Amino acid sequence: MPVIKENVYSDVMMETLCYQKTPQKDLMMSIFKPESWAAGDCRPAVLFYFGGGFYKGNPSHFRMQAEYFAHLGMVTLTPDYRLTTLPGITVKDCLLDGKSALRYVIAHAEELGIDRKRIVVAGGSAGGAMASVAAMVNSLDESDESSVPCAMIL
Template sequence: LLYKQTPQGPLHLNVFYPEGHSSDQKKPAIVFFFGGGWVGGSPSQFYPQCAYLASRGMVAISAAYRTRNEHGTPPSACVEDGKSAIRWIRSHASELGVDPNRIVAGGGSAGGHVAAATATV
């Protein structure tokens, strides 16, 4: 799902739903941000965790964000994109079947920093 269009290109969310999920349900959600030192990485890093948590009843999301090697951007752009992802998920919660008050974020390395920064959204 496209969540943001940047000057460097589009950014997407990869959403994993529990079996039988529908948008009228209000499931808790987790959003993962990949690690890579703000330089590189891929949302696929957290696909196994997303699949597992979806099998346990959560909507699990792995978010793309801009990095230095791919987009030529500084770490501040990573944080900006992470916040944009959370805002987009909250504003589209009814379409996604997500409870907007039960969204958590996590990540590895730089993605952990991005996840922590989303707490201010």
């Protein structure tokens, strides 16, 4: 799949933020917003996790889909996560990063213009596994946090 580096839709804004700092790297997340977006909106959102067997891939994998749904009025997000090619990183670390990304979106929903009750997780291959774990494995949550989306697209 070719990597898209520029916006396909002229009515979509993109920004990047750090959702977690780790010893290996800062974990970044791209956020795609519709032109009419405003902080405090209550929009549905989709969090797209890229695939690649937990050892390759990058967040641009779902950029085309993220832009498309932002064009339709949703807020879409494509988080990075650590890969097992980094020294000492296991699949569990990758999954913890995926949970962390979802918790970040839930915790910052208001400033991101997102309705906490309408967050969908999506992914393909390893990203699909990440989305399902983010939705269903509560033992990976921090003790005082929750990360339960309203739906999954796997």
